[in-house]
Amino acid sequence: MKKLIRTPLIFILMAMYSCQSTETPSQERLPNIVVIYADDLGYGDVGAYGATEIKTPNIDRLAMGGQRFTDGYASSATCSPSRYALLTGTYPWRNENAKILAGTAPLLIDTAQMTLAKMLRAQGYSTAVIGKWHLGLGNGDVNWNEHIAPGPNEVGFDYAFIMSATQDRVPTVYIKNGRVVNLDPSDPIMVDYNQNFEGEPTGLDNPELTTLKWHHGHNNSIVNGIPRIGFMKGGESAKWNDEEMADTFLNEAKKFVNEHQDRPFFLYYALQQPHVPRTPHTRFQGASGMGPRGDAIVEADWCLGELVKTLEDLGLAEHTMIIFSSDNGPVLNDGYYDDAIEKLGKHTPSGPLRGGKYSLFQAGTRVPFISYWPGNIEPGVSNALISQMDLMASFASLTKANIDATDSKNMLDVLMGKSDAGREALILEATSRTALRKGNWMMIPPYIGPAIVHDVNIEIGNDQQYQLYNLEEDIGEQHNLAASDSAMLKDMIATYKEIIGDNQPEIEQLELK
Numbered sequence: 450m451k452k453l454i455r456t457p458l459i460f461i462l463m464a465m466y467s468c469q470s471t472e473t474p475s476q477e478r479l480p481n482i483v484v485i486y487a488d489d490l491g492y493g494d495v496g497a498y499g500a501t502e503i504k505t506p507n508i509d510r511l512a513m514g515g516q517r518f519t520d521g522y523a524s525s526a527t528c529s530p531s532r533y534a535l536l537t538g539t540y541p542w543r544n545e546n547a548k549i550l551a552g553t554a555p556l557l558i559d560t561a562q563m564t565l566a567k568m569l570r571a572q573g574y575s576t577a578v579i580g581k582w583h584l585g586l587g588n589g590d591v592n593w594n595e596h597i598a599p600g601p602n603e604v605g606f607d608y609a610f611i612m613s614a615t616q617d618r619v620p621t622v623y624i625k626n627g628r629v630v631n632l633d634p635s636d637p638i639m640v641d642y643n644q645n646f647e648g649e650p651t652g653l654d655n656p657e658l659t660t661l662k663w664h665h666g667h668n669n670s671i672v673n674g675i676p677r678i679g680f681m682k683g684g685e686s687a688k689w690n691d692e693e694m695a696d697t698f699l700n701e702a703k704k705f706v707n708e709h710q711d712r713p714f715f716l717y718y719a720l721q722q723p724h725v726p727r728t729p730h731t732r733f734q735g736a737s738g739m740g741p742r743g744d745a746i747v748e749a750d751w752c753l754g755e756l757v758k759t760l761e762d763l764g765l766a767e768h769t770m771i772i773f774s775s776d777n778g779p780v781l782n783d784g785y786y787d788d789a790i791e792k793l794g795k796h797t798p799s800g801p802l803r804g805g806k807y808s809l810f811q812a813g814t815r816v817p818f819i820s821y822w823p824g825n826i827e828p829g830v831s832n833a834l835i836s837q838m839d840l841m842a843s844f845a846s847l848t849k850a851n852i853d854a855t856d857s858k859n860m861l862d863v864l865m866g867k868s869d870a871g872r873e874a875l876i877l878e879a880t881s882r883t884a885l886r887k888g889n890w891m892m893i894p895p896y897i898g899p900a901i902v903h904d905v906n907i908e909i910g911n912d913q914q915y916q917l918y919n920l921e922e923d924i925g926e927q928h929n930l931a932a933s934d935s936a937m938l939k940d941m942i943a944t945y946k947e948i949i950g951d952n953q954p955e956i957e958q959l960e961l962k
């Protein structure tokens with residue numbers, strides 16, 4: 450039998466009073482904002498974007514009930530630069546340190562810089578980041594056994610429950626508001642990216658201790674049988690359980706929503722899937738028939754569904770704008786032997802696009818991008834050109850915040866499905882190279898370097914000639930029109946130079962005529 454808990458009358462009266470005082474028409478409550486950000490999920494990895502071999506019913510439900518963008522972009526083809534742009538509304542190539550960061554890298558965002566979290570906090574939001582951070586921590590010499598700062602709390606997040614870098618990088622511990630979770634002070638953590646700690650096993654020297662084999666890189670410290678990037682010693686009780694990571698982040702996200710339902714909140718829920726090492730919970734192992742990469746996608750889809758269900762159960766769905774996207778395009782073998790290639794079957798993670806993660810071709814940065822807000826966003830498909838960087842100016846408009854935005858464009862009406870007037874132009878970045886999307890055209894300047902990165906088997910877009918593609922007719926970027934349409938090429942180069950100014954990568958400056 451359920452126990453009845455009696456609420457004293459005074460609390461009921463207080464609750465009634467507080468409802469009345471906050472819900473006057475002039476003080477309409479701002480919507481909650483939830484950004485759900487997958488890691489390395491490709492344009493073709495989602496049912497709503499054409500995947501038939503893998504099932505993503507929860508993401509598809511958002512796509513069907515919201516705006517599904519066909520031309521939505523991450524700012525970069527790798528993680529840290531994309532996350533930097535997402536949170537600051539600034540092109541990553543303006544910051545020379547915005548590259549894939551080591552687990553010991555200092556905080557990439559200047560604490561004086563405006564961020565999504567700071568902006569929304571100033572508008573009365575409770576703010577949280579839960580999941581993958583990968584934007585650096587501290588000032589370059591972190592003692593992992595003390596309070597770690599500056600970090601997310603210093604750039605606008607009230608609450609932070611994160612992994613510092615990636616699942617394949619040390620330290621393999623969770624950090625909650627600057628403190629390593631479950632750390633035993635008598636077993637301090639030490640981290641080094643240059644040299645090993647004496648006597649500690651590594652993937653390179655002790656393959657017999659690994660349960661997952663490394664293919665390239667990933668042969669330093671072994672944690673939970675998985676060889677990682679970087680060396681780590683100590684912190685035994687604080688080490689995360691890889692297979693429980695998805696549940697851990699999800700439970701944190703649900704808890705945050707539950708505890709902050711009474712005032713507007715901003716939740717940046719940064720999923721770790723399907724980045725390597727892919728370690729879905731046993732509940733999902735075998736779920737896709739595609740090995741761990743497919744299973745991790747099914748798991749990520751489930752996590753998203755659970756969070757949406759939590760919002761619905763609390764009656765918050767109509768008060769919450771959800772954005773779903775991915776930090777960069779897909780990769781199969783990103784350093785471990787995990788059957789991603791062998792069990793792929795007919796699935797195409799890049800969909801119809803060329804390239805993948807690390808690439809200036811479309812699959813590097815064009816990603817699933819969905820806005821969802823039942824009762825407020827008209828369902829539909831939008832071909833508007835939009836970047837994750839635009840969330841800053843768009844959320845400023847939504848919450849009436851006053852910010853200086855240069856790179857970030859106000860796309861609120863586009864996100865709401867009220868307009869299809871997207872951006873005119875967008876610079877895309879991949880491993881410190883840049884290219885221009887404008888209208889339906891794509892221009893990649895000449896770059897010297899390998900056309901294919903063989904370890905990952907991805908065409909990254911290098912060519913010593915200009916490349917010009919008409920995406921409307923040639924979404925797979927097969928026909929280089931640079932020689933045949935010199936007027937368009939000239940126009941694209943002019944726009945590219947105008948936006949990028951002095952920030953042209955050196956190699957490009959040499960070649961540009």
Ligand code: NG6
Pocket residue numbers: 488489527528529549583615617665666667678724725777783784
């Ligand atoms: C690369 C790693 C790759 C992945 C990537 C970052 C090697 C050989 N490769 O350097 O496995 O960790 O960095 O991915 O170490 S990202 O999605 O966070 O940008």
Ligand code: CA
Pocket residue numbers: 488489527528724776777
């Ligand atoms: Ca990524």
